[in-house]
Amino acid sequence: MTRRFVPLSLRFSRRRPEVLAPALLGHLLVRVVDGVPRVGRIVETEAYLGPQDLACHSSKGRTARTEVMFGPAGYSYVFLVYGLHHCVNVVTGKGAAVLLRALEPVALPADVRTDGPGRLAKALGVDLSLSGHPLSEPPLFLARGRAVARSNVQVGPRVGVDYAGAWAKAPLRFFVKDSAWVSAR
DNA sequence: ACATTGATCGCT
DNA sequence: GCGATCAATGTC
Numbered sequence A: 001m002t003r004r005f006v007p008l009s010l011r012f013s014r015r016r017p018e019v020l021a022p023a024l025l026g027h028l029l030v031r032v033v034d035g036v037p038r039v040g041r042i043v044e045t046e047a048y049l050g051p052q053d054l055a056c057h058s059s060k061g062r063t064a065r066t067e068v069m070f071g072p073a074g075y076s077y078v079f080l081v082y083g084l085h086h087c088v089n090v091v092t093g094k095g096a097a098v099l100l101r102a103l104e105p106v107a108l109p110a111d112v113r114t115d116g117p118g119r120l121a122k123a124l125g126v127d128l129s130l131s132g133h134p135l136s137e138p139p140l141f142l143a144r145g146r147a148v149a150r151s152n153v154q155v156g157p158r159v160g161v162d163y164a165g166a167w168a169k170a171p172l173r174f175f176v177k178d179s180a181w182v183s184a185r
Numbered sequence B: 001a002c003a004t005t006g007a008t009c010g011c012t
Numbered sequence C: 001g002c003g004a005t006c007a008a009t010g011t012c
Helices: A017-024 A116-123 A162-169
Strands: A028-033 A036-047 A077-079 A087-092 A096-107 A141-145 A152-156 A175-178
Touching: A017 A036, A017 A087, A017 A096, A028 A096, A036 A116, A087 A116, A087 A162, A096 A116
Parallel strands: none
Antiparallel strands: A028 A036, A028 A141, A036 A096, A036 A175, A077 A087, A087 A096, A152 A175
């Protein structure tokens, strides 16, 4: 059942985050719950460059929370924002990661929304217990989809990082042009 | 204070 | 309807 999805290797994620972020568009995120895969196509990502990037959690230092970001590429970094919402990232190594912000539904329960990082995590049933999980195997993994042509990728500033000074304006948000599933703001 | 969201208020 | 405002709530 989950076999028809071909996992991306850990190696796939081993690139600079600003390169991986657009490269992930079009690929799939698969979450297996009770043997049933929930699947979405990645349509929106953001790159967080590492300790030098003031919007990146790793710039605040290496803590228990951010430790996994300093580990090997291809693992998940899941965190809790505002005490309520989980956000899912793909670690690229050296304290950097790519935030997954929106999915186009492929195989999901009806009525769940996947636009926005909090809704995405909720729809897939991802919480802190999945932080540090290798995204090459169930129950949470990236799978091969159809890459999005560069001409169909739109770039803009990251959402919700106004506090990060000059970094707030850096064009590190990537999303599929004309996708109805991209988060609004 | 915070890489968010959903509800509500107060207008047009 | 729509934009501004606000509360919820765990970790740092």
